[in-house]
Amino acid sequence: MRRLLSSAGAIAAFLASAGAYAAQPTPWQTRFQPAATDIMAQTEWFEKYTLWFIIPITLLVLFLLAWCILKYRASVNSTPSRISHNTLIEVIWTVGPVVVLLFLAVPSFQLLTAQYTPGEEAKLTVKATGNQWNWDYEYQVEEPLSFNSAMMPDADRAAAGKEDRAIYPRLLAVDNEMVVPVNTMVRVLVTAADVIHAFAMPAFGIKTDAVPGRINEIWFRANKEGLYYGQCSELCGKDHAFMPIAIRVVNDAQYTTWLAAAKTDLDGANKALMAAVDGGGSVTVAGN
Known part of the structure; x- marks a missing residue:
């Protein structure tokens, strides 16, 4: 009973949090995460x-x-039927x-x-490489941008401005999210550098293996701004459970500004984007 009340309290706190909601696992969840594609x-x-x-x-x-x-x-059919056909x-x-x-x-x-049949040509291509136990993202744009994305350590939350567990949940928040524009066809080239991983984003309806020496292609077109969470879905070693995926979907202007700044100062670009999206403390986090 205590565990049930604790879970109920967690759900209530989650729903009441500063207008935030998240496409992430929730206590007692039995359905899919809200669709974003x-x-x-x-x-x-x-x-x-x-x-x-x-x-x-x-x-x-x-x-x-x-x-x-x-x-x-x-007891009620002592003489069974012999009919066979x-x-x-x-x-x-x-x-x-x-x-x-x-x-x-x-x-x-x-x-x-x-x-397997995108409705249009991809306007943005991102290469996602799985490592034990984090992801490398490479934006294939005119001036390529590359960075690593790993689970956010609790000790670094305050400095990153990610202390709100409803928006940046335990075991799902990362230091650097993949950022993409809303209503834009995005192609993701998925591979791995060591063992087999899997790139999965439930709210987008995508999942594919990341295999060393091979590139798998998936695509998505997110139609809602917000912060979406997924995880590696292939057992890949002792820290498999600590290999989250976070994709932040923003409007075109925010994406353009972030991309230009991230090429020289990724940390500063992320903080500026968070400030623009949060709007003084409230953030839309995926799914509704």
Whole structure:
């Protein structure tokens, strides 16, 4: 009970925090994080769509099991039937699953095609390289920008201005976020420098392995400004749990200003961007 009350209190504090909300894991979470891309919105729709098949089929199977157990138990059915075939039943349990699978396959293939077919050419390309246990980001622009992103140590929070745990949560906040403009097609080239990692951002509906010596390509078009969190999703060593991913989505003007300043002073550019986004203490952190 104490743990339940503690979790409830954490949720209440989170929801009440200075107008902030986050696409991040929350206590007792059973659903997806709020969608920030069209692909993730389609994924959420498909998940709800499949439940219209899964739940009735599950209930039907449970009912049939209970019916058979009760009706045909030895105490009430001492002389069991010797019938071994029934044409109607054979047709139903053959055609029924085929029809259900067709209703699932068509939207599934459509979603898969959409995930691998961007609606437009990417306007920004970022190379993400997984290391044990942090990420290197390289912006492939006219004057390339490269920096490392690692989990924010608690001792460095005050100096970085990231003490608000609702906005910069434990084990998810990083020292340098990837910054991208809103409503812009972004291509991410994912690889690794040592072992296999995985680049995953739940709110964007993207996840791909980071494999040494190979480049995998994913893309996203975030339609909401905010700060989004993900994690490495491939067991990669003892600090696998401490390898977060943070992407800050901002408007075009803020992104342009940040990019120009980050090439000479990344820390100063990040603080200036935080000040511009926070607007004096309130920040929109992903998802609503």
